[in-house]
Amino acid sequence: MRILLAMNGDAGLSRWIEAFRKALPEAEVSTWQADGPALGADVAIVWHPPAELFVRETGLRAVFNLGAGVDGLLKIPTLPSTLPVIRLEDAGMTVQMAEYALHALWEASRSFASYRQAQGEHEWRMLPVTRRHEWPVGVLGMGKVGARVAQAVAEFEYPVAGWSRGGHGLPGIEDFAGAQALDAFLARTRVLINALPLTPDTRDILNRDTFAKLLPGAYVVNVGRGEHLVEEDLLAALASGHVAGATLDVFRTEPLPQEHPFWSHPAITITPHTAARTLRTESVKQIADKIRQLAKGESVSGVVDRPRGY
Template sequence: MEIVFASELEADPHAWVAALRDALPEARVRLWGDGAPEGDADFAVVWAPPSDLFVREPRLRALFNLGAGVDALLRLPGLPDSLPLVRLEDGGMAVQMAEYTLYHLLRESRDFGRYERQQAQEQWRPLGDIDRDAWTVGVLGAGAMGARVAQACAALEYPTAVWSRSGRSVPGAESYCGEQGLASFLARTRVLVNALPLTDATRGILCRRTFDRLRPDAVVINIARGGHLVEADLLAALDEGRLRAAALDVFEREPLPPGHPFWTDARIRVTPHIAGASLMDRTVRQIAGKIRALDRGEAVSGVVDRDRQY
C-alpha cells in the first residue's frame, strides 16, 4: 500500500509524512515532489493539492482531505468521477470553532470591546447587565462544526437555533430547514454564525438579503468559507447600521491582500483562517483508520456526495 502526502500550503509537510508513517507502518508513505518514483499511490492525503495530481497519480483509490470543506477539491482538473473523496470529520476543529465563536459572542454581548476602549482612556464606568434574550444566536449549518458551535452557545444560555438543509436537530437549539425555515431563522437571529459547506447553493449566502432579515444591531461571524460572503454587501450593511460588527476568519482571496478595506475597519475583526485547525494526531488517527478500512474493502464515513458537494 502506497500513500502520497500532497499540499501546496502546509508549512511542515514532513511532519505529516512522519506522523502518517508512524500510524501506518505497513504502508509506504512519501511526500509529493520528493523525487521518489510516482504513479503507484493507492491513497492521497491532501490540502490544496497540486493541479496535476491526477495526471501523475492515476491509480488512486481514494483522496483524503485534511479539512472538512471540499469545494477546492471538486474544482481540481482531471478529478475522476469515480474517485471517493473523504473529508475530515472534526479532527479537533469543532471545539476550536466553538471557542472562536464564543470569544466574539462574549466580546459583543458583554461589551468587552467597550471596556478595552475605556481602559485606554482610564475610565471606570460599569455598563449595563447582559440580557441574553437580546443576543439570539443562529448557526447556519448543523454538521459536526455547526452543532458543536450551537451547543457551546446554548450551554451559556444564549437562545440558540440552527438552520440546515436537512433540518437536523441539535440538543439545546431550535432547528429550522428549507427556504421558509431560513426566513424565520434569520428573523429571530442577532448573532449569525456561518458553518455551512461551500456549495453552488450556499455561495454568497452572506449577502444583503440575508443581512436585512436579521434582528437589528446584528453581528456576523464567518468560520466557513470566504465564498459565502458578498464583501461589498457586508461593508454596506455596516455603513448603514444594519450590522454592528463582523468577525471574519475566511476570505474569497487568501491571504487577505494588503490594502483590503477589511484590514482597517474597526467594525471588522480579521483572523488568518485559524478558527479551526486540523490537529495532527487526531487527524492522522482518523485517516489511518479509514485507509485500513478501505484497504479491507469496508465502507467508511465522511465520503463526499458529489451532488450535494459535501
C-alpha cells in the first residue's frame, strides 16, 4: 500500500508523516513534491492539496480529507468524479464544537460581556437572572457536529430545536425537517447556531431574510463555513437591533483582513477558525483503520455523497 500525504504548508507535516508511518508500518508513506515524479499512490491523505496531484497520481483508490468539511476539496477541477472522498468523522472535533457553542450561548444568555464591562468600570452591577425559556436555541444542520451541539445544549435545559434536510428524531430536541419547515424553525429561535456543511443549497443561508425571521434580540453563532454568512446582512441586522450579537469562527476570507469591520464591532466576537481543531492522534487512528478496511476490500463509513456535498 502506497500512501501519499499532501498538506497545504509545512506546519506540522513531519509529525503527521511520523504518526502515519507508526500507525501503518506495513505501508509506504510519502509526501507530495511539486516537482517530483508520480509515486503510484493507492491512497492520498490531503488538506487543501494542489490540483496537479490528481493529474499525476492516476491510480488512487481513495482520498482522505483531514477535516470534516470537504467543500474545498470538491472544488478542485481535477478531482476524478469517481474517486471516493472520505471525510473525518468526529475524531475529537464534535465535543470541541459543543464546548464552543455552549460558551457562545452562555456569553449571550448570562450577560458575561456586561459583567466584564462592569468590572472595568469598578461597578458591582447585578443583572437579571437568566430564564432559559427566553433563550430558545436552534441548530442549523444535524449531522454529527450539529447533533452533538444540540444534545449538549439540551443537557443545560435550554429549549433546543434542530433543522436538517431529512430530520433527526433525537430525544429532547424539537425536529424541523426540509425547506418547508425552515421558517417555523427560525420563528421559535433566539440563538441560532449554524453547523451546516457548505453546499450550493446552504451558501448564503445566514442572510437578511433569515435574521428577520428570528426572535427579537437574536444571537448568531457560525461554526459552519464563512460562505454561509452574508456579512453585510449581519451588520445591517446588528445595526437594526433585531440581532443583538454574534460569535463567528469562520469567514469568507481567512485570515480575516485587518480592515474588516467585524474586528471592531462591539457586538461581534471573533475566533480564528479554531472552534474545532483536527486532533492528530484521533485522526490518524481513524484513517489508518479505514485504510486497512479498504485494503481488505471492505466498505468504510464517511464516504462523501458528491451530489449532496457532504
